[in-house]
Amino acid sequence: MSKMLVTYFSASGVTGKVAKELAKIGDADLFEIKPQVPYTDADLKWMNPMARCNKEKFGKKDVPVEGRVENMSEYDLILIGFPIWYYGAPNIINTFVKDYDFSGKKIALFATSGGSDITKSPEKLKPYLSDTAEIVGAKLFRGADEEEMKQWLESLV
Numbered sequence: 001m002s003k004m005l006v007t008y009f010s011a012s013g014v015t016g017k018v019a020k021e022l023a024k025i026g027d028a029d030l031f032e033i034k035p036q037v038p039y040t041d042a043d044l045k046w047m048n049p050m051a052r053c054n055k056e057k058f059g060k061k062d063v064p065v066e067g068r069v070e071n072m073s074e075y076d077l078i079l080i081g082f083p084i085w086y087y088g089a090p091n092i093i094n095t096f097v098k099d100y101d102f103s104g105k106k107i108a109l110f111a112t113s114g115g116s117d118i119t120k121s122p123e124k125l126k127p128y129l130s131d132t133a134e135i136v137g138a139k140l141f142r143g144a145d146e147e148e149m150k151q152w153l154e155s156l157v
Helices: 014-025 052-058 091-098 121-128 146-156
Strands: 004-008 029-032 077-083 106-112 134-141
Touching: 004 014, 014 029, 014 077, 014 106, 014 146, 077 091, 091 121, 106 121, 106 146, 121 134, 134 146
Parallel strands: 004 029, 004 077, 077 106, 106 134
Antiparallel strands: none
16 A cells, blocks of 8 residues: 655645645645745745745755655655746755655645646656656646545546
C-alpha cells in the first residue's frame, strides 16, 4: 500500500484549505511549507515591482524553508501544492524540492489561482526534481468540491 504526503505553501490560506481537504480525503500526512521569514501583506503585493515576491521570482532566489519532512523516504506519492505565481510555483517550492531526494517518487502538483493555469508548472518544476521522479498529475483547484478532489486523487494511484 502506498503512503501519501500532502505538502503545501499557502500565501493567503486558500491553498492550505485545499491541502487539508486533500489530506483528509486521501488519508495522507500533511506538511506545510513555510518560509523561515514569514511573508507580510506588503511582501505579497505582486503589483509592486519591489515587493519581496517579485524580487524572489525574478531574481531566482531560494526561499529558506522552516522545518523538514524527516521521513520523506517513507512516501510513495507526494502532492505539492501552491498558489500560481507567474505561471509557476513560487520559489519556496523550488527550494523545498531541491532539499529532498525524490528519486523513484511519484509527484502530483496542485495549485490555486484566481486567473492563471497550472499547465506550465510541471515543466518549470521538473529541473529541480531527480531524473527518476515522475510528475503524475497537475490540477488547478478553483472552488473545488470534495467529489472533484476525490476523483483527482483516485486518478493518481
